[in-house]
Amino acid sequence: MTLDQFLKQVGRGSAKKLAQAVGVPTSNVSMWRRGKQRPPADKCKLIEQATLGAVTRKELRPDIFE
Structure with a gap:
């Protein structure tokens, strides 16, 4: 899920x-959701945790997380 x-x-x-x-x-969240900017790697893990795995770090940054 995006x-x-x-x-x-x-x-x-x-x-x-x-964001909190x-x-x-x-x-920042607004820019990430619209694709204007990608979240930094350290924030990807936090996003994955905050969304209870609905949005994975691999989906956010496939260039870093394979």
């Missing part, structure tokens, strides 16, 4: 909650 799909599925306020869980501004 980050955008996950956030749409979870609903309103989910981007803000994810990962320790970044909401604007």
Whole structure:
């Protein structure tokens, strides 16, 4: 599942909650979900944990995690 799909599925306020869980501004999550920027490797693991594995680090950064 993509980050955008996950956030749409979870609903309103989910981007803000994810940003808080990962320790970044909401604007970062917005850029990641739209593909304007890729999350750093260390944040990918936190995103995977915060989404309970719905969004994996491999989906976020296949160039790093095989």
